[in-house]
Amino acid sequence: MFSRRYGAVWSAVLALAVLAALAAAHRASAWWLVLPSALLLVGLHDLLQSRHAILRNYPIWGHLRFFFEFVRPEIRQYFIEDDTGEMPFSRQQRSIVYQRAKSEVDSRPFGTELDVRAVGHEWVGHSLAPSRIDSADFRITVGPQRAQPVQLSVFNISAMSFGALSGNAIRALNRGARIGGFIHDTGEGSISPYHRQEGGDLIWEVASGYFGCRRADGSFDPDKFAEQARSPQVKMIEVKLSQGAKPGHGGVLPAAKVTPEIAATRGVPLGQDCVSPARHSEFSTPLGLLQFVDRLRDLSGGKPTGFKLCIGHPWEFFGIVKAMLESGILPDFIVVDGAEGGTGAAPLEFVDHIGTPLQEGLLLVHNTLLGVNLRDKIRIGASGKLVTAFDVARTLAIGADWCNSARGFMFALGCVQAQKCHTDRCPTGVATQDPVRQRAVVVPDKAERVANFHRHTLHALQELLQAAGLQHPSDLRAHHIVRRVSVNEVRLLSDLLKFLAPGDLLNGNYRYQLYEKYWPMARSDSFAL
Structure with missing residues (x-):
C-alpha cells in the first residue's frame, strides 16, 4: 500500500x-x-x-x-489523432467496446468519422427489403454427430491464459460468459481454479506444453487429460498448433513468474522456467495430428474436438486435408488465427513479419475444405483483431462460422492498452499476478460488462443483418461486403477474393496457381514437401 x-x-x-x-x-x-x-x-x-x-x-x-x-x-x-490526422482504429475499437460494456448509447450524430472515400474502406450492402429477426442469440451447432454436440454462440472469448491474465480477470470473463451464454477459451495455460469458480462454459486449449495434462517429463498424460476433459464445464477441446501472435515460436515463463497457483494449474515445478515448446511431441505428421485429435475426442467422452492454427506454409495445411481424405478422421472444427491478432507478447519480427493475416488464412482453409467437399462437415472459427459487429459480419461473409475476440473482451474488462503486460504492472489489474493490482478488477462489475459487450455486439450484428435483408449470420456471403478499390471505383468482395467451387480439388480444377502448384505436392505423411 x-x-x-x-x-x-x-x-x-x-x-x-x-x-x-x-x-x-x-x-x-x-x-x-x-x-x-x-x-x-x-x-x-x-x-x-x-x-x-x-x-x-x-x-x-x-x-x-x-x-x-x-x-x-x-x-x-x-x-x-495520429500523424495522418485520422483517428487510430484501435482507439475507435476501444471506444465502442467501453460504451457497449457499460450499456451506454453508442450512436453518434453528424455522420461517420471515417473517410468513406479512402481506398480500402468497406461496408455492408443494405437491402430495400430489410428483414426482421426476433432474437440476436445467434448460434451454430459444432459436432452434431458427436456424443456431446455444442450449441455455440457466433461470438466468443478467444484464448487467453491464466498467468497472462490475472485470476480476477479470468473469473470476470468466465462469469460474463456464463451470464451471456457464450463460451470462454482457456488459452494454453490450462484450466485454473478461477475458470472453475464461476461455472462458465469452456473450450480447453491443449498446446505443446500439455499444461494440465502432462507428465513430469513434459509428455502428454492421457489419464490427467481425461479427468479434466470430462468435466461438464468443458464443452470443446482445441489442439493449439500455433497462434497469431507468434506462430512457430515457443515460449518461456521465467521461474520468477511461476507462482504456486500457476505451477499447480499447469502441472509444472515451482521455481523452474515453464517452457512451451515450438512443436508438439505427440505427433510429427498431418496424419499424426488427426489421430491425436481423435484420441482426445475419445478421452473426453465424445466432445467436439478440433485444432487452432495460424496458416504458414500452405502445403502443410493441404497435407492435413489430404490426411483427412485418406484416413476419414475429421476434426469437428478448425480455428484460424490471423497474424494481426494476439494479445500475448512476442518478438517484433514475429508480430510484424511471421504468419498469414486472417483474411488470407481463412480463405485458404475455407477454400481447401470446400474443394474436397468437407466444408459442410467441419466448422471454422476465426480470430484476429475482431471487435465490432462489422468485423464479425465481414469475417463470417468470407468463410467463418463463428468468431472469437481477445482484445475486445480485455477492453470490456477495462484494459487501456498500456502495454505493460510483460512487466506485471498492468494499471487496471487485467494482465498481472500482483495481488494488490488485480484487486482493481471487481469481478461482479466486470463480468456484467463482459456480458454487456457480448450482448450489444450481437444486437449490432442483428441490425446489420436486418439492414442487409438476411435472417442469420450464416446467410452472409462475400457479395454482401463492398470495398473501395480506388477513389472512383468500388467492388464487391466476391469479385476481389478468390473462391473455389465444391469438389474442385477432387476434380483437378485447381483454378489458382497456389493450388495448382502445391496441392499435388502436399503429403499426408509429412509436413514437408
Whole structure:
C-alpha cells in the first residue's frame, strides 16, 4: 500500500496530519484542513468503489485520465489523432467496446468519422427489403454427430491464459460468459481454479506444453487429460498448433513468474522456467495430428474436438486435408488465427513479419475444405483483431462460422492498452499476478460488462443483418461486403477474393496457381514437401 500509485493518498494523509498539528498549535487556520480532507475522502472513495479499475489502482491520480477523456473533443489533435490526422482504429475499437460494456448509447450524430472515400474502406450492402429477426442469440451447432454436440454462440472469448491474465480477470470473463451464454477459451495455460469458480462454459486449449495434462517429463498424460476433459464445464477441446501472435515460436515463463497457483494449474515445478515448446511431441505428421485429435475426442467422452492454427506454409495445411481424405478422421472444427491478432507478447519480427493475416488464412482453409467437399462437415472459427459487429459480419461473409475476440473482451474488462503486460504492472489489474493490482478488477462489475459487450455486439450484428435483408449470420456471403478499390471505383468482395467451387480439388480444377502448384505436392505423411 506504500507504492507510488498511492502517493496522492499518502500525501493527503501527511498534509492533513501536519496542518492539523499546526491548527492545534494555533499556527494555522482550520480552513486549511478542508483541501487535504477532501482529497483524502476522494482517495478513500476511489479505493473502495468498484466501477473504475484505474481509480482503484491509482486513487486521486486516476481522475486526470477521466478529465482528459471529458475534454477529448477539444484536444483531439493532441491526444487522439495520429500523424495522418485520422483517428487510430484501435482507439475507435476501444471506444465502442467501453460504451457497449457499460450499456451506454453508442450512436453518434453528424455522420461517420471515417473517410468513406479512402481506398480500402468497406461496408455492408443494405437491402430495400430489410428483414426482421426476433432474437440476436445467434448460434451454430459444432459436432452434431458427436456424443456431446455444442450449441455455440457466433461470438466468443478467444484464448487467453491464466498467468497472462490475472485470476480476477479470468473469473470476470468466465462469469460474463456464463451470464451471456457464450463460451470462454482457456488459452494454453490450462484450466485454473478461477475458470472453475464461476461455472462458465469452456473450450480447453491443449498446446505443446500439455499444461494440465502432462507428465513430469513434459509428455502428454492421457489419464490427467481425461479427468479434466470430462468435466461438464468443458464443452470443446482445441489442439493449439500455433497462434497469431507468434506462430512457430515457443515460449518461456521465467521461474520468477511461476507462482504456486500457476505451477499447480499447469502441472509444472515451482521455481523452474515453464517452457512451451515450438512443436508438439505427440505427433510429427498431418496424419499424426488427426489421430491425436481423435484420441482426445475419445478421452473426453465424445466432445467436439478440433485444432487452432495460424496458416504458414500452405502445403502443410493441404497435407492435413489430404490426411483427412485418406484416413476419414475429421476434426469437428478448425480455428484460424490471423497474424494481426494476439494479445500475448512476442518478438517484433514475429508480430510484424511471421504468419498469414486472417483474411488470407481463412480463405485458404475455407477454400481447401470446400474443394474436397468437407466444408459442410467441419466448422471454422476465426480470430484476429475482431471487435465490432462489422468485423464479425465481414469475417463470417468470407468463410467463418463463428468468431472469437481477445482484445475486445480485455477492453470490456477495462484494459487501456498500456502495454505493460510483460512487466506485471498492468494499471487496471487485467494482465498481472500482483495481488494488490488485480484487486482493481471487481469481478461482479466486470463480468456484467463482459456480458454487456457480448450482448450489444450481437444486437449490432442483428441490425446489420436486418439492414442487409438476411435472417442469420450464416446467410452472409462475400457479395454482401463492398470495398473501395480506388477513389472512383468500388467492388464487391466476391469479385476481389478468390473462391473455389465444391469438389474442385477432387476434380483437378485447381483454378489458382497456389493450388495448382502445391496441392499435388502436399503429403499426408509429412509436413514437408
